[in-house]
Amino acid sequence: MTWDEIKYWAEKIFCKPPFSGDFPTTGKYNFPQLAQVNFLPEEPVRPFNYLKSTPDRENYWFHCFTADEHFHRLYSHFEEYLPLLRQVKGLISADFSLFRNFPERVLIDNCRANRLVDYALQQAGIPMIPTAGFAGESSWEWCSDGLPLYSTVAITTNCLGRDKEAHRLFVGGVNAMIAKIQPTAIVVCGKVPAWLAERYPNIQIVHIPNYSQQWHEREKNKKGGKK
DSSP, rough: OOHHHHHHHHHHHHSSSSSSSSOEEEEETTTTTHHHHOOOOOOOOEEEGGTTTTTGGGOOEEEEESSSHHHHHHHHHHHHHHHHTTSSSSSOOOOOOOTTTTTHHHHHHHHHHHHHHHHHHHHTTEEEEEEEEOSSSSGGGGTTTTTOSSOOOOEEEOOTOOOOOHHHHHHHHHHHHHHHOOOOOEEEEEEOOOHHHHHHHTSEEEEEEHHHHHHHHHHHHHHHHHH
16 A cells, blocks of 8 residues: 555544444444345435535435545544435445455455444434445455345445456355345446346346446437437
8 A cells, every 4th residue: 555545544544433322233343233224226326426516416316436535524524414415315325445455454444434334324314225345255254244134235346347356256245245134135336247137036136327337328418419
């Protein structure tokens, strides 16, 4: 990690968390245990960094499948964002990165930060869908801890690209997560893998476009409108 990255993560780890009271914990690293979630997002779904600039935010769901610094404020300044969050239809919650080249301590801290934000949102009564993320194989043991059973969860295929190892770890992580929490619905941001619905026909798969897909759709519509 670079020095700038170390400073960024240190700032996140040691800043005030979004929820500091007593809460139920679970798993090896005592992540907050979330209550059951059965929300499904309604289109259109916008990235979290558009929250403040969206005047009619009550008509939108928002997602955190964007750069970590765009939604870090959810962790560090949660109370300041509550008035805005109470106006939205719902939020696909924090997705602090679980890259496989991160030190394990950072991976654990990021996963815990995701659950803390999720739990704080639930306590505040904000419609929320938690995210499930995966790193290397060793993370599969704990990276789904705290996610609710028989619920809706969200994942993203962003950043997979043509990286074969990333795809292998993603497939393994998804399979491990499904075996552990048995979700009723999975929201996928980005390209939806064909195998997901084929392997798990009893799980509802909901697609939301990522930023790139939204951009290409806008460009396609622009060209289609030309005479």
